[in-house]
Amino acid sequence: MTKNSIKSNLGINTLAVHGGEKPDPETGASSPNIVMSSTYVVDQPTSFSVTNMDEDTPYVYTRWANPTIRQLEKKLCLLENAEACLACASGMSASSGVLFSLLNSGDHLIISESNYPGTAEITRQLLPKNSITVTPVDTSNPENVKNAVRENTRMIWIETPSNPLVKLTDIRAVSGIAQEANALLVVDSTFASPVVTRPLDLGADIVVHSLTKYIGGHGDAIGGAVLASRQIVSRIAGEGMLHYGGTISPFNAWLIMRGAATLPLRMRAHQENAMQVAKFLELHPNVDLVRYPGLESHPQYELAKSQMNGFSGMIAFRMASPESVAKRMMSDLEIVHYAVSLGHHRSLIFLLESDDLISSSYRLDGELERTYREIAGKGVFRLSVGLEDARDIVRDLAQVL
Template sequence: MTQEHRNKSGFETRAIHAGYEPDEATGAVIPPIYATSTYKQDGVGGLRGGYEYSRSANPTRTALESTIAALEEGERGFAFASGLAAEDTVVRGLLNPGDHVVLPNDAYGGTHRLFDKVEQRWGLANTPAALSDLDAVRAAIRPETKMVWVETPTNPLLGIADIEALADVAHEAGAVLVVDNTFATPYLQQPLALGADVVVHSTTKYVGGHSDVVGGAVVVRDLDLAEKVGYHQNAMGAVAGPFDAWLTLRGLKTLAVRMERHCDNAERVVEFLRGHSAVSQVFYPGLADHPGHEIAARQMSRFGGMVSFRVNGGEPQALAVCERAEVFTLAESLGGIESLIEHPGRMTHASVAGTELEVPADLVRISVGIETVEDLIADLDHALG
């Protein structure tokens, strides 16, 4: 099978075969871990396969970058040491001091902190807006707006934004559209095919899938963006190491089957939560009464493994639910094979307390894993009291 054929194959086939051909010397079907910092050159400036120094390129990282680009159907992919490193490289690679960014008004706390506390000191302004409201987005755009940043679904309120419509709004303003596709993954959602210019991931989450590696990725739709991001990836240097790239690539190969189980389990958990007297509200885009359900159904193949819910009794009860859970592990992060539970207001989103991005104090967020779903439901029933 040629690489061109691989890139045109189905998602599961690309996840396993794109980005790497069996090693010519040994026939190894899995990319080795190239634990090297430098490479012997064929004379001064004579590179072997384009490799000279592992910050610039490493064959293990190249395999990961090529595979995730094939899955997102983008021009090129780039792997980073973390999701925030990926975000920072996109921002500094594509924007300049004095530019303006429109952010989601319920963005991930770490993304908001990056823009509001770090990039703002660099001279970059931002305005949070409800991205589900196209008029609100248009009102937030200024003459100096060069980027619209999208999360869909959002973290932790599972809001949905219309990628195709936002791409039109952004492009009319001369801005690029960046979509954080961490929650949906390329298996459930294809932002570039919907008009986005850049996709970012925390590959720590579903892409890696096993809670054993931290990483990030960027995929771009054209060569001009690829040149800018690639230059800054090398110049800034926050790249994925070869072992991290290998672990992430191993996880990526089973993304499709894992996401199906995550979705199956999440749907059952949502059904249970909706019927529990201790739960006042459930956030999940698969629900017919979710305000973004129709858009999510149009741009996603399924609705994911993330669920948030509010409990009766306020913050004390929300904290108690988190602490009483046993099968669900009390921990930050998400997207691993194991189920996790957390209190966003005190944990992942503590940095946005007191701002317009503050989350409800009675909110609990769960990352539904791939365990036996009856065990997950029984655990939540116990935790809810």
Template sequence: MQGFSTRAIHAGQDPDPTTGAVIPPIHPSSTYAQDGVGGTRGGYEYSRAANPTRTALQEQLAALEGGRHAFAFGSGMGASDTLLRVLMRPGDHVVIPHDAYGGTFRLVDKVLKHWGIEYTPVDLADPRALREAVRPTTTVVWAESPTNPLLGIADIPASAEIAHGAGAKLVVDNTFASPYLQQPLALGADVVLHSTTKYVGGHSDVVGGALITSDDELAEQVRFTQNAVGSVPSPFDAWLTLRGAKTLAVRMERHSDNAERIAELLTAHPAVERVLYPGLPEHPGHEIAAKQMRRFGGMVSFLAAGGSGAALRICATTKLFTLAESLGGVESLIEHPGQMTHLSVAGSMLEVPDNLVRVSVGIEDGDDLVDDLRAALDAVR
């Protein structure tokens, strides 16, 4: 098999046969001429069903995750909703992380629950807890590793064994790790989910999502449902994501380099109560993460020693770390999950600590990032 960066640059991206252009063109057409009724050219008839630019992106994503099939969506939540429609029916049960992404929890608790779907939040770092949570009606085990925003680590092979033993599918949200750092399908997962808005796109200029699988039957069901509900990205969004993913490997190396330095700073600073980063030996999931991941990624969370007020002041004081939601772009971001990305879990069993700060460490010069965050921490001591 070719190397990761080679696949990122070439999979699905042959030179244009008409012009020789080395970059796949954007195909903004909504419809396609047919050579007689039913005589489509390459299977294209209407861009909700298929579009050549989206096809190029999907071939790239499948190659990067080591799957046979990939589907690009208009957002990560669109991908999540479509997949759960395929895998679940009223009365079915899904296990989700006890520290799941707030948008995932909102979808399950506020939308799907009203259609008869039941769920149980579980610490997926504990295989025994997962084993106890599955039921005869469990059809999906939904994992994140690392989780958002507490950086928990699930043992993917162990989770796959438990899920499959219960007759359920294991879905792994691989957004925080990216395909470069972790390959869930090779570890036993049935489906990989991405918010391609984040590391795959990598430049904070496009919203998207993706599902990747090697299950042929499941792929056909996803293809049908995606077309039926129309959860697709525009050709331009597909092209931006395709372009961004070409540099994923080099970006993730720099993200990881900088995040390690930030974690080191936070660990030694008196304004910090606790650092959540799987690259630290004291992290409870460090050994499993080291087996599953190439490196430990660019996301770091920490608990401010001075409580919620200190956390908010740190977020308001940084200059290079921009106060904003989302993550995975080339620029560094900082946020207060309790009042921003994870406000939807407030008051629930998934509520995050009010002194939690999450940073998405970008690819700027590491010295500048360390100096910026240190100054913000010093200001609240």
């Protein structure tokens, strides 16, 4: 758990390169070392309880704190303009750390009706076992959030842009509702990255990332992060995460830190490519619907322009017979990988079938099911546009659509 002590007004490119890092004081090594040691030789009596641990506690055991992980946390604090960060073993460990540390039996959570299926499953299946009630609403309309608030609402969880429909939620508007309700606003900002949106600056209390995606950026390390005030991050670290054991491997932290150095450059390139690919898809006769926040046809294009700095690289699109197209993709795509995950330098595409998601992860019915199907039809292709040449991505997609 790391506090960002450096108050910096450096540009985002400089922060991405230098944030959290400094030359090794003993050897002068310019690149960060990896400290893989699980334990540390101590020279003074040290408490064995995480309850007494803080930023100034010497390193004792890597599940509690590690110099390489700390460097990553400092870099993320600077990129997200956060006071504190806790790096975690995965995006899911970051999300479960927030949910299980900050919600108690009897509390109420409002969450987007569709988001990363893993998050939907924790909140639909595991939280109710702890007597926490959960109301899924379409958060793209803040009125729905307002109407769902109850006396015991303690948290509002949004994902913007959302997985897989690329819906946006107005962070400023929902933060006002959360404040009035005395509830915490959590934003899973994985699809945006801190280059595109800084939710804490817009009024959110907590930001969650899957570092596996844009921030790591190369598809070779799983990780996650929670960013918030020092007080909130200490609660998650002390009461939850360290005991659940969700510490990131120092090697993964090092890989993700290396990836993060080029995040601003990569986000610009992802966006440039995504814009070209989205325009191609929009004109394709076999494609029924394209959702990309940078297209004027996106119903929340105006919100995208005001809330996002660029539009990121995630596209959702719909076709009449998605299963047969998916089969062609699996056998015939040459550049784009038919695979889950997103935000990597390689383009990735995957079909998320509506029947499966609606019944297993989202458990939607009535109006929420109707509006989900209105956008997704039988299923949406989630396309994470990579850093290849845009014309090669387009050519590859063209031969399977």
